[in-house]
Amino acid sequence: GAVVSQHPSWVICKSGTSVKIECRSLDFQATTMFWYRQFPKQSLMLMATSNEGSKATYEQGVEKDKFLINHASLTLSTLTVTSAHPEDSSFYICSARDFDRAQGEGGGNIQYFGAGTRLSVL
Amino acid sequence: AQSVTQPDIHITVSEGASLELRCNYSYGATPYLFWYVQSPGQGLQLLLKYFSGDTLVQGIKGFEAEFKRSQSSFNLRKPSVHWSDAAEYFCAVGPPYNQGGKLIFGQGTELSVKP
Numbered sequence: 001g002a003v004v005s006q007h008p009s010w011v012i013c014k015s016g017t018s019v020k021i022e023c024r025s026l027d028f029q030a031t032t033m034f035w036y037r038q039f040p041k042q043s044l045m046l047m048a049t050s051n052e053g054s055k056a057t058y059e060q061g062v063e064k065d066k067f068l069i070n071h072a073s074l075t076l077s078t079l080t081v082t083s084a085h086p087e088d089s090s091f092y093i094c095s096a097r098d099f100d101r102a103q104g105e106g107g108g109n110i111q112y113f114g115a116g117t118r119l120s121v122l
Numbered sequence: 123a124q125s126v127t128q129p130d131i132h133i134t135v136s137e138g139a140s141l142e143l144r145c146n147y148s149y150g151a152t153p154y155l156f157w158y159v160q161s162p163g164q165g166l167q168l169l170l171k172y173f174s175g176d177t178l179v180q181g182i183k184g185f186e187a188e189f190k191r192s193q194s195s196f197n198l199r200k201p202s203v204h205w206s207d208a209a210e211y212f213c214a215v216g217p218p219y220n221q222g223g224k225l226i227f228g229q230g231t232e233l234s235v236k237p
Contacts, residue, residue: 032223042229042230043228043229043230044212044227046224046225095166109216110156110171111225113167114165116163116164118163
């Protein structure tokens with residue numbers, strides 16, 4: 001259980017184009033998903049929190065108009081990198097939040113991660 | 123301030139040897155504690171977690187971790203490392219109960235395994 005699918009796994013695009021990345025929770029419903037960016041040999045940097053049916057919450061320094069997030073259903077969140085430039089090239093990872101079923105009602109949250117998307121902007 | 127420290131950036135162990143990866147955290151309350159593993163070019167896989175109860179938790183792939191409240195530590199261990207364990211390991215903390223769910227990650231420890 002708790003599988004998160006991220007697509008595509010690798011995308012190459014020309015500078016100035018937009019790229020959409022999908023994140024799906026396959027066997028659970030996720031009211032909250034997260035989008036991260038990871039630079040080589042570094043830890044994950046949280047970009048935004050995606051909430052189903054409402055606006056995403058962006059971390060400080062992340063451009064909302066550059067990284068558009070849509071969480072239209074309980075199993076799907078999308079990240080669109082608009083007018084991509086070479087500096088946007090990176091590894092993007094999503095996660096979906098599920099409740100810790102081992103703790104039962106009132107338990108905390110666990111994030112399950114997608115396999116990541118390698119974006120290369122030429 | 124909330125933070126997670128993984129003091130070792132890179133560790134090399136011989137196959138079959140034991141392993142301990144260190145993790146220290148700073149958090150206002152007792153958080154959820156996690157260890158994730160990331161293979162090159164992949165996402166993160168949950169190895170194990172701790173919130174309450176027995177302070178020694180068992181995870182997948184033969185890993186275990188021990189929570190020590192007095193030391194604010196949550197070190198990951200494995201008695202005998204396999205070559206396939208070579209990967210990046212991240213310690214993370216999250217809020218207890220249903221409080222937002224944001225994780226704070228350590229910088230990661232890269233594990234190399236010698237034959």
